[in-house]
Amino acid sequence: MKKRFSRRDFIKITAVGAGAAVIPGCSNTITWEEFFQTNFKEMSPQEIKHLLAGLEEKYTKEYGVKFTVKATPAREGVVFGYALDLSRCIGCRRCVYACVKENNPSRDVQIQWIRVLRMKKGEFNLEESEHYYDPDKVPEDGYFYVPVQCQQCENPPCVKACPVKATWKDPDGITVIDYNWCIGCRFCMAACPYRARKFNWTKPLIPKDEMNTDTHYLGNRPRMKGVVEKCTFCVQRSRDGRYPACVEACPVGARKFGNLLDKESEIRYILENFRTFRLKEDLNTQPKFFYFFSLGWG
Amino acid sequence: MKKALLFIIIFTICPLTAATAGSNNNDYPAYPPKILSSELFPCSSCHAGMEPNILKRELTFHGEVKIIGHAEHERWCLDCHDARDRDKLRLINGSTVGFDRLFRLCGQCHGPTYRAWRAGVHGKRTGRWDGQKQYYLCSSCHDPHSPRFKALAPEPPPVRPGETIRN
Numbered sequence: 001m002k003k004r005f006s007r008r009d010f011i012k013i014t015a016v017g018a019g020a021a022v023i024p025g026c027s028n029t030i031t032w033e034e035f036f037q038t039n040f041k042e043m044s045p046q047e048i049k050h051l052l053a054g055l056e057e058k059y060t061k062e063y064g065v066k067f068t069v070k071a072t073p074a075r076e077g078v079v080f081g082y083a084l085d086l087s088r089c090i091g092c093r094r095c096v097y098a099c100v101k102e103n104n105p106s107r108d109v110q111i112q113w114i115r116v117l118r119m120k121k122g123e124f125n126l127e128e129s130e131h132y133y134d135p136d137k138v139p140e141d142g143y144f145y146v147p148v149q150c151q152q153c154e155n156p157p158c159v160k161a162c163p164v165k166a167t168w169k170d171p172d173g174i175t176v177i178d179y180n181w182c183i184g185c186r187f188c189m190a191a192c193p194y195r196a197r198k199f200n201w202t203k204p205l206i207p208k209d210e211m212n213t214d215t216h217y218l219g220n221r222p223r224m225k226g227v228v229e230k231c232t233f234c235v236q237r238s239r240d241g242r243y244p245a246c247v248e249a250c251p252v253g254a255r256k257f258g259n260l261l262d263k264e265s266e267i268r269y270i271l272e273n274f275r276t277f278r279l280k281e282d283l284n285t286q287p288k289f290f291y292f293f294s295l296g297w298g
Numbered sequence: 299m300k301k302a303l304l305f306i307i308i309f310t311i312c313p314l315t316a317a318t319a320g321s322n323n324n325d326y327p328a329y330p331p332k333i334l335s336s337e338l339f340p341c342s343s344c345h346a347g348m349e350p351n352i353l354k355r356e357l358t359f360h361g362e363v364k365i366i367g368h369a370e371h372e373r374w375c376l377d378c379h380d381a382r383d384r385d386k387l388r389l390i391n392g393s394t395v396g397f398d399r400l401f402r403l404c405g406q407c408h409g410p411t412y413r414a415w416r417a418g419v420h421g422k423r424t425g426r427w428d429g430q431k432q433y434y435l436c437s438s439c440h441d442p443h444s445p446r447f448k449a450l451a452p453e454p455p456p457v458r459p460g461e462t463i464r465n
Binding site for chain 1: 417419420427450458
């Protein structure tokens, strides 16, 4: 039987034609393969391997330093959780800059994944909190500090908002973004109640010697103009068993991280022995980022 | 015959278990305390030839050590430092521990903090969430003579929207 020329075939051919017409004009920024890359979740292991090798070559050429790009998948039996001790945090922002060093966000225009809110003692008012505070020394009298980053919601509104499925929650609970699939519509940013997502309005500017070359496809690999990014619990570190960079940078040990499914983990101890809360619980986003006060003062 | 065998087993196993119970200090792989890298350490290099004077007094040497906010009126050096073995710390029961195990000394008074530290709530660990960790000791963050955590200069605030770092 003669095969019919289907609607799908027509679109394919037209797309290839259009692509061929468009691509030579911008061939130095996007390759043919990238243009026709499918959604990361639908790629076969071979395709992913090929993609990562291509990206490593591209970044190495572009930034003049050897890159590794991995795509370590979520580990079975692991769901990541985070806890932050608000009676310890002194608002020094060491976490913010450790995160910047680890995750390759743009330095200028500046993007930071962690925002430290300063709040008056005696209230918990997100609207009147301040993140531009700049005293000589912290902590300041009469204030406490609440660092906010992606809360890795169990019920993430950003994922629902994405019209192209460029962002999703992986089985270990980390919401990740495929930057190659993101169309830059910023619906996810509007949907996020924690202001955790940041948009690259320009091509990220990062000094070459500050580039972290140990990267993950869904995490800290170099981003392009027009995509959204956010905290991934340092997916490039945590999926290899290491603590996120902010945990290791905190000078007061306020940041705790571990596997929620492991009964022996620090995070489980905190959940079982302290009174924890989450930001904006009434929105039913169910964050896996918990706040707690280990002390009655301070 | 059976009894003899039982005795032999008991007498060989008991010291073994005692030894492992004694070495459970290694459960807390910690960063080395700062004092071990100090030029004043080992303390015995000076103190070995000195007769210990256990009377509470103003020190002429070590005068820079000021106890601030740590029960300074009740405290005296030899409450924590051992008079006979200067390279060790002294517990209330008279036994000694090394500086690298000073959490046992601090934990005598700060019980709930010690418990939280062992659970990984108080203090800090680096390394792997799924395995080998390195612990910060009490003295990694707190000066034992003046333990309150000192205020820090914060890192710069984020730039406001519309500003860039260049201008």
